[in-house]
Amino acid sequence: MDESKFKKLIVPHFDTAYSLARWLTRNDADAADVIQDSCLKAFRFLAKMSSDSPRAWFLQIVRNTSYTLLKNKKQYVEMASESDVADLQPDAETILGQNASAKILREALDELTVEYKEILVLRELEELSYDEISEVIQIPHGTVMSRLARARAQLKKILISKGALS
Amino acid sequence: MKSDENIDRLFKTHGHQLKYSMPSDLKAKILSELEAKPTPSVSIYSWLSIGGGAVAAVFALVVSFQLGRMSTSGPGDVVVAQEVVSSHVRSLMANHLSDVISTDQHTVKPWFEGKLDFAPSVKDFAADGFALLGGRLDYIEGRPTAALVYKFNQHMINVFQHPTASAESSTPRLQSIRGYQIFSWTKNGMSFWVVSDVNAADLQKLADLLAH
Numbered sequence: 191m192d193e194s195k196f197k198k199l200i201v202p203h204f205d206t207a208y209s210l211a212r213w214l215t216r217n218d219a220d221a222a223d224v225i226q227d228s229c230l231k232a233f234r235f236l237a238k239m240s241s242d243s244p245r246a247w248f249l250q251i252v253r254n255t256s257y258t259l260l261k262n263k264k265q266y267v268e269m270a271s272e273s274d275v276a277d278l279q280p281d282a283e284t285i286l287g288q289n290a291s292a293k294i295l296r297e298a299l300d301e302l303t304v305e306y307k308e309i310l311v312l313r314e315l316e317e318l319s320y321d322e323i324s325e326v327i328q329i330p331h332g333t334v335m336s337r338l339a340r341a342r343a344q345l346k347k348i349l350i351s352k353g354a355l356s
Numbered sequence: 357m358k359s360d361e362n363i364d365r366l367f368k369t370h371g372h373q374l375k376y377s378m379p380s381d382l383k384a385k386i387l388s389e390l391e392a393k394p395t396p397s398v399s400i401y402s403w404l405s406i407g408g409g410a411v412a413a414v415f416a417l418v419v420s421f422q423l424g425r426m427s428t429s430g431p432g433d434v435v436v437a438q439e440v441v442s443s444h445v446r447s448l449m450a451n452h453l454s455d456v457i458s459t460d461q462h463t464v465k466p467w468f469e470g471k472l473d474f475a476p477s478v479k480d481f482a483a484d485g486f487a488l489l490g491g492r493l494d495y496i497e498g499r500p501t502a503a504l505v506y507k508f509n510q511h512m513i514n515v516f517q518h519p520t521a522s523a524e525s526s527t528p529r530l531q532s533i534r535g536y537q538i539f540s541w542t543k544n545g546m547s548f549w550v551v552s553d554v555n556a557a558d559l560q561k562l563a564d565l566l567a568h
Contacts, residue, residue: 193390201387208378222382229386292370299374314367315375342363355362 192236199244200232206245206316207252213311214256214304224259228252246318246325253308253326260304291354298348306341313338431526431540431547434533436497441536443494444514444551447503454490454505464491468502474519476502477546479566486513486562496549506562513552513562520547528563530556539563 207228212221228251241247299307305327312318312326323334349355456467465478471493480488486506494503499518506513520542528539528550537559539550550563 196390204378204383204386205375208382209376212376218379221376222379225378225382226386229390233390291366292373295366295370296374315371342360346360346363349363349366354366 196233196236200248203245203248207248209316210249210308210311211252211256213307215259220259224252224255228255241325243322243325246322249326294349294352294354298345298352301348302341302344305337306344309337310341310345431529431542431549434531437531437533437538437540439496440516440538440549440551441533443496443516444536447514448512455492457490459488461488464488467491472500472502476517478504481562481565484561484565508554508558511552511554513550513554515566516549517546519545528560528567541567543567
């Protein structure tokens, strides 16, 4: 229970943690709940942390907390329906600040299954190492690589269907 | 192969635009809760509204630990006054002013039955400018406490009350902490605290009405 340790090791990863929670839960209110809950767990168990990467350790908590919330909300759907995606668009302010390509990429990413989405968010947006991803998702190194390849192939399909790639 | 390069390019160019940042108010809230932790001032019930069970469980531990070290010295005590101010601030921050929302004292009073082992005094003073908004359970001095919420102009006022061992009655006494005014007194075996950012003269009117 050490406040300065928490500030030094966990607080610097708040944005990455929020980004992951926001992508997985798909709305700000749930992401905020996940983060608050995760911070308390992290604070409580920080003394017992054995990981070399506080970032991966914290993101693992955030991921598990997000999955619990999704399960509780019975939102744990493999593929969101079309209307679902339309309902969960980022707000106008977010959209206005980005161009068409970014918008299409965001939509395509959001259409992926949760496991493909999370691995691409961690790798391509938040730029975690394979080792860190392996710790966050709790899968072996080799599986990280193969899942990443499958996630990219799936994303490619969606982008082609949207006319963003040929 | 070309598509893969295109995906790389898309992520390289637009990936950063797809990241979310933690809203600054959420960050501030978490940091202030972290800093508030060492003070004996956590309201279990206001926590219930924000983070769910795990939050409450962790902070209940913190609270019980802190309370174990506290003396229970009732109204007028500066530690208790700080606790009262923190409960007041948290009730506003957590957007959890009332569990029972009613301006009718005959609705608010029965709501507490079965939730507390005492019957709080509940009165509406709308005619005097202090409109009763509702009530909730809180936790002061390590005891379940009735919290009544009044509105005066645009200001929120929390009134806390719970039984005290002291048989003495006292008149409302003023303390100021961090810009908040607290009037506290005991009457008929009950301790009372009135807390708000309302100016002392106006707040005293409510204290006098309640203590009357």
